[in-house]
Every structure is written in structure tokens, then in C-alpha cells.
Amino acid sequence: MSANPFSLQSLSRTEAAVDPAFVFDGTMVSRAEFSEKVERTAAWLAAQGIGKGDVVAVWLVNRIEWIALLFAAARIGAVVAAVNTRYRSAEVAHLLKLSGAKLMVVEAAFRAIDFAAILADIARSEVPALQKLAVVGADAVPAHWPSVRFDAFDKPYPPAPTTQEDVDLPVLLYTTSGTTKGPKLVAHSQRTLATHAASVAQALKLDPQRHFLLAMLPFCGTFGMTSLLGFIAAGATIHALDAFEAAPALKILSENRITHSFGSDEMFRRILSLTDAPRPFPHLEICGFAAFQPGWRELAAEAEARGMKLFGLYGSSEVQALFSIACPSDAFADRIEGGGWPMSPDAKVRVRDTETGQLVAAGVSGEIEISAPSRFLGYFNNPEATHEAITADGFFRTGDVGRLRGDNVFVYETRAGDAMRLGGFLVAPGEIEDELKACTGVADAQVVAVDLKGNARCVAFVIPASEPPQQDKLFARLRERLAGYKVPARIYVVDAFPVTDSANGVKIQRARLRTMAMERIAAE
CATH class of the missing domain: 3.40.50.12780 (ANL, N-terminal domain)
Known part of the structure; x- marks a missing residue:
């Protein structure tokens, strides 16, 4: 176990820590068991040829293997690239190529997700650095790459070599939200992760004797991982959902x-x-x-x-x-x-x-x-x-x-991309949306900015309630309640807003709404 106070391993040293450390689907994992799993996983990674600076892509749902892989990578100086389980072939290929991952640890199957089929859509030439797959829950999956079973917890491997720890090197890569060029990879070190985890535990005044976390966010994203690490730092028990x-x-x-x-x-x-x-x-x-x-x-x-x-x-x-x-x-x-x-x-x-x-x-x-x-x-x-x-x-x-x-x-x-500069002022869409949602006949509303004859104006989309809204009354109320530059140039009634899934929930596609607004105005 690392003596460095800024290492991930140091988070497990809380003197007042309680057991179990984790509960996954009713299965309890004590702190001693977790430490042993980390050492076994470090030995397994070393046996797969993973060493300092090498990148391991982790494409798993929430499970103890995910956490063990992160802590084990920190132990040997490797880097974990977190792969969202919602990703499909193009997104997975982009992440693998960008990270240069040598090894990917992947689920055999989970609910309706066919990991093997997704991998089959990725040409080996797209991700030349990837050498091998390691499968959790099966011996292998059909794929272009050799695959082995992730058996770190079951089979003993020679202990991983002791390396000089550098807590300021990358250890975890998150993906940012996507752009037309694909997401970037955000690099964090043991120091940034461990320091923030300790700050979370302290700021929330977490007491391991009386505080318990329900971890229901994916570990592949910072929202799920940060809350997890904060409670590990506090020494409290974590109850985790796989998804x-x-x-x-x-x-x-x-x-x-x-x-x-x-x-x-x-x-x-x-x-x-x-x-x-x-x-x-x-x-x-x-x-x-x-x-x-x-x-x-x-x-x-x-x-x-x-x-x-x-x-x-x-x-x-x-x-x-x-x-x-x-x-x-x-x-x-x-x-x-x-x-x-x-x-x-x-x-x-x-x-x-x-x-x-x-x-x-x-x-x-x-x-x-x-x-x-x-x-x-x-x-x-x-x-x-x-x-x-x-x-x-x-x-x-x-x-x-x-x-x-x-x-x-x-x-x-x-x-910033959603904020609107109207009449020379920065306006948050929510201000106008709240006024619209207070109107009779409006169940929901979204507002976006468009260029209208060289001027920045906003356009509203509303989902009607059981009694559809009357446009003239909507405009009249908004003119009474808001500055003129905040009153939408158009109000369109729609059945639903375009949405997209993310790791943490369903988000409205505001860019698509802007396109819809411009198309409708052009058609007029």
C-alpha cells in the first residue's frame, strides 16, 4: 500500500473506516478483500504486458473489477481510459485510437448490449495500438483481436514489480461531451483524484459510522467516479448498482x-x-x-x-x-x-x-x-x-x-453554447422557459437563439398541455413579464423535444432545436 498521501491507495487508509467497503448486488467486499483484489489485478495487468504509461481501456458496467482496475493501474503506473457503456462502434473506435490503449477490458454481455457485435464493427486498422481484449464473465468474445479471460480474482499471477510512484502522471482518462470531431480525453492524476476525494469527504462531513452512499451513476463518468472516491476516502460503505x-x-x-x-x-x-x-x-x-x-x-x-x-x-x-x-x-x-x-x-x-x-x-x-x-x-x-x-x-x-x-x-x-446574447445582454434560456411554462396550455418549453435578418433573436418550442396554448395570449403574457429583447420572435408547438442519451441521463438536443427553428423560419 502506498505511503504517498496523494495516491489512490492512500484513500483506503482511513483509520475510522468501516466494513464492508462495497456492496454489489448483495455481495459484500471488505476493505481487506478489496486491497487483495487490487494487488491481484496489478499482478494480472503486469502478466498481460501492461506497465508504466500503458493505457488500458475499461468498458465495464459498475462492478468491483472496475474499481480494482483503476487502483491497480495506479499501483503500476498505467493509465485507465474509461469507456461509456452507451458508446457504440464509432465512439469506441475514436476513444481507442485517441488513447492508444494496448488492452481493453470488456463485458461479455450486459442486458441488451452486444459488446461483441459492437467490436465487430471496428476495423483492426482503425485502432492499431490495441493488442488484446480481456473479457469479464466469459472466456472470450468473437472479435478481430486475441481475447483472454479476466481471471485476476481467481488465478494467482506473479506479483507486480514495485515501481517508483509518480502521483502527477495521468492515471484516468475521461471523455468530454462529443463534438463533430469526437470527444477529447481529459487526463487526471492520482493527485488530482485523491486530493479532490479527500475534499469531498471533508466538505460533506462524512462519518463512516453513519453515512452510506447509493452509487447509481456510471463509474466511467466523473459524476459517478468522484462520488465513489469521496466515500472511499471517508471510509464509508458504498452500495452500488451495476447500472x-x-x-x-x-x-x-x-x-x-x-x-x-x-x-x-x-x-x-x-x-x-x-x-x-x-x-x-x-x-x-x-x-x-x-x-x-x-x-x-x-x-x-x-x-x-x-x-x-x-x-x-x-x-x-x-x-x-x-x-x-x-x-x-x-x-x-x-x-x-x-x-x-x-x-x-x-x-x-x-x-x-x-x-x-x-x-x-x-x-x-x-x-x-x-x-x-x-x-x-x-x-x-x-x-x-x-x-x-x-x-x-x-x-x-x-x-x-x-x-x-x-x-x-x-x-x-x-x-456557453446555450446562452443567448440578446439586445446586447447575456440571457439564460431558462429565464424565458420558466415564463412560458407558467402560461396556460404549456406543459414544457425550450428556447434557443437564432440569427434573424442579422439580429440575434430567440425562438421558443412548447409542448402543449391538454388544452393547447393560444399564441396571442402567450406573446401578450411574455411582453408583460419580460424585456422586449427576451420575447421570442416565434413560438412553435411540438409534440416532443429531440433528445439524446448520455451516461448520466437524457439530454435535450439544443443544437437540433436551433436547426429546426432556422428551417421553419426559412420555410415561412
């Missing part, structure tokens, strides 16, 4: 003294919908949530009334999830907003006007910039993108729009 389903989540929440959970608004909505109990989860203290769906404020109010306190938070692959979270003492309206108080006392947050380039005062919207111990090393093998993302004094340009609420406390408003 999110509302019914198993409800069962764990009901039968165990779960105090913390993190997820998307949609996850918590589904869980609540399965129980009629007025206050079904008496032990829950904090449910940190990311708002991906319209109606999240209404959900938060319902959850509050039923004893499930939702807390807004903020994070990204580059600065890690749970970078900040609302305080229990915050008023409800402030507590459910994204943003909050940074977990680390050494983190700094500022806001910059995107047009003037000047830093702005509290209350003024602009791009959020962050300096923190949780900040990534850079984009893997992409120094140009790294240079563009970091300011001269070391702050990460988040690409998110928000405002300071006070000293180092902030509110996340929207993605």
Missing part, C-alpha cells in the same frame, strides 16, 4: 440506511414515481442532482415535500464532479440551483465577460473560470486544446455561463 434502474435503487434506499446519493433529475424522478409513501426515505440527507430535464424545479419541490432534499451542484470532467454543492443552510430556491460552494478551500471561482474580456462583479453573468486542486492535467496528447482551455494564470475556461453570488459562491446558469 441505474429505478426499482433496484428504490429497494436499496428502502432497505438500507442510505444517507447520500447523486444523480440526474430524471433518476430521482423515476425513483419517487415508484412509491406512494409520503416520506419514503427517512435517512436521506443529501441528494446531489444535475438538472438535465425541464421541470426540475417542480421535481425539487415535490421531492422536498416528501423528505428527499435535492442539492444543486456543479462539476465537469476537467475539474471533476462535485466541484461545488449548495449548503444545507441555503434557502430552498438557492439550494436547488447549480453551482454552490466549492468543496476545496483552495478552489477559486471567477466570472469573465465574454465580449469585453474583463472580470465581472457578483450578480453579472459571464463565463465561469476555475482554479482548483481538482483541475485536470490537460487533454491527453492534445497540447493545443489544453492551451486554449487554460488561462495564463492557470484557470480553466469552463465554457459555462454563471454569476457569482458572493465570495467564491456561484450560480451555474447554462452552457
Whole structure:
């Protein structure tokens, strides 16, 4: 076990830690058992020819093997590239090529996902560095590459050689959200991961004797991994789902003294919908949530009334999830907003006007910039993108729009690409969407900006309620309630919004809405 306080192994040394460390589908794993699994996995990796600097792609659902692979890679100086189980052939090929992974550890099968079929769609020439597959749960899968069974827990291998540990080298690669050129890989070191995990444990005042986590987010993303590492650092017990389903989540929440959970608004909505109990989860203290769906404020109010306190938070692959979270003492309206108080006392947050380039005062919207111990090393093998993302004094340009609420406390408003510059002012779509959703006949609303005859204007899409809205009344109400430049140029009624699946939930395709708006205006 590493003596370095910034190593991943150091997170397991909490003196007050309790057992079990993990519970997977009813199977308990003690801390001693986990340490043994890490050593066995390190030995197995070494036997596969993996050494310092080599990249191992991990394409697994949430399981103890995932965590053991990460800690074992740290032990021998290797790097884990996290592969989203929602990925398909083009995305997997892009990640393998970009990371240069020599080995991929993959599921044999999981529910409706046919991993072998997805791999069959990837030409071997697309990913020349990949040498071998290791399969969890089967001896092999049909593929272009030789495959072996991941048998680290069953078969003894010669101990991995002891290497001089460097906690500042890459150990984990996350993918960013996709672009037309494919996602970049965000590199984190043991230091950035372990330091932030310790900050999370301390900021949340986690007590291993009375706090329990329901881990229902995928480990392949920073949201799931950060909450997991924070509770490992605290020495508390973690109950994990292999993949999110509302019914198993409800069962764990009901039968165990779960105090913390993190997820998307949609996850918590589904869980609540399965129980009629007025206050079904008496032990829950904090449910940190990311708002991906319209109606999240209404959900938060319902959850509050039923004893499930939702807390807004903020994070990204580059600065890690749970970078900040609302305080229990915050008023409800402030507590459910994204943003909050940074977990680390050494983190700094500022806001910059995107047009003037000047830093702005509290209350003024602009791009959020962050300096923190949780900040990534850079984009893997992409120094140009790294240079563009970091300011001269070391702050990460988040690409998110928000405002300071006070000293180092902030509110996340929207993605910079979603923010609208209307009438010379930066406007968050949610401001107009909330007004529309308050109108009779509107069940849901989304607002995007378009170029209309050389001027930036916004266009609204609304899903009608049982009684469809009257356009003239919608416009009249918005003109009464909003500044003229915020009133949409057009309001279109649609049956549904275009959506896409992500690792953490279903997200609305705002870019597709912008295209739809321009197409409809052009047709007029």
C-alpha cells in the first residue's frame, strides 16, 4: 500500500473506516478483500504486458473489477481510459485510437448490449495500438483481436514489480461531451483524484459510522467516479448498482440506511414515481442532482415535500464532479440551483465577460473560470486544446455561463453554447422557459437563439398541455413579464423535444432545436 498521501491507495487508509467497503448486488467486499483484489489485478495487468504509461481501456458496467482496475493501474503506473457503456462502434473506435490503449477490458454481455457485435464493427486498422481484449464473465468474445479471460480474482499471477510512484502522471482518462470531431480525453492524476476525494469527504462531513452512499451513476463518468472516491476516502460503505434502474435503487434506499446519493433529475424522478409513501426515505440527507430535464424545479419541490432534499451542484470532467454543492443552510430556491460552494478551500471561482474580456462583479453573468486542486492535467496528447482551455494564470475556461453570488459562491446558469446574447445582454434560456411554462396550455418549453435578418433573436418550442396554448395570449403574457429583447420572435408547438442519451441521463438536443427553428423560419 502506498505511503504517498496523494495516491489512490492512500484513500483506503482511513483509520475510522468501516466494513464492508462495497456492496454489489448483495455481495459484500471488505476493505481487506478489496486491497487483495487490487494487488491481484496489478499482478494480472503486469502478466498481460501492461506497465508504466500503458493505457488500458475499461468498458465495464459498475462492478468491483472496475474499481480494482483503476487502483491497480495506479499501483503500476498505467493509465485507465474509461469507456461509456452507451458508446457504440464509432465512439469506441475514436476513444481507442485517441488513447492508444494496448488492452481493453470488456463485458461479455450486459442486458441488451452486444459488446461483441459492437467490436465487430471496428476495423483492426482503425485502432492499431490495441493488442488484446480481456473479457469479464466469459472466456472470450468473437472479435478481430486475441481475447483472454479476466481471471485476476481467481488465478494467482506473479506479483507486480514495485515501481517508483509518480502521483502527477495521468492515471484516468475521461471523455468530454462529443463534438463533430469526437470527444477529447481529459487526463487526471492520482493527485488530482485523491486530493479532490479527500475534499469531498471533508466538505460533506462524512462519518463512516453513519453515512452510506447509493452509487447509481456510471463509474466511467466523473459524476459517478468522484462520488465513489469521496466515500472511499471517508471510509464509508458504498452500495452500488451495476447500472441505474429505478426499482433496484428504490429497494436499496428502502432497505438500507442510505444517507447520500447523486444523480440526474430524471433518476430521482423515476425513483419517487415508484412509491406512494409520503416520506419514503427517512435517512436521506443529501441528494446531489444535475438538472438535465425541464421541470426540475417542480421535481425539487415535490421531492422536498416528501423528505428527499435535492442539492444543486456543479462539476465537469476537467475539474471533476462535485466541484461545488449548495449548503444545507441555503434557502430552498438557492439550494436547488447549480453551482454552490466549492468543496476545496483552495478552489477559486471567477466570472469573465465574454465580449469585453474583463472580470465581472457578483450578480453579472459571464463565463465561469476555475482554479482548483481538482483541475485536470490537460487533454491527453492534445497540447493545443489544453492551451486554449487554460488561462495564463492557470484557470480553466469552463465554457459555462454563471454569476457569482458572493465570495467564491456561484450560480451555474447554462452552457456557453446555450446562452443567448440578446439586445446586447447575456440571457439564460431558462429565464424565458420558466415564463412560458407558467402560461396556460404549456406543459414544457425550450428556447434557443437564432440569427434573424442579422439580429440575434430567440425562438421558443412548447409542448402543449391538454388544452393547447393560444399564441396571442402567450406573446401578450411574455411582453408583460419580460424585456422586449427576451420575447421570442416565434413560438412553435411540438409534440416532443429531440433528445439524446448520455451516461448520466437524457439530454435535450439544443443544437437540433436551433436547426429546426432556422428551417421553419426559412420555410415561412
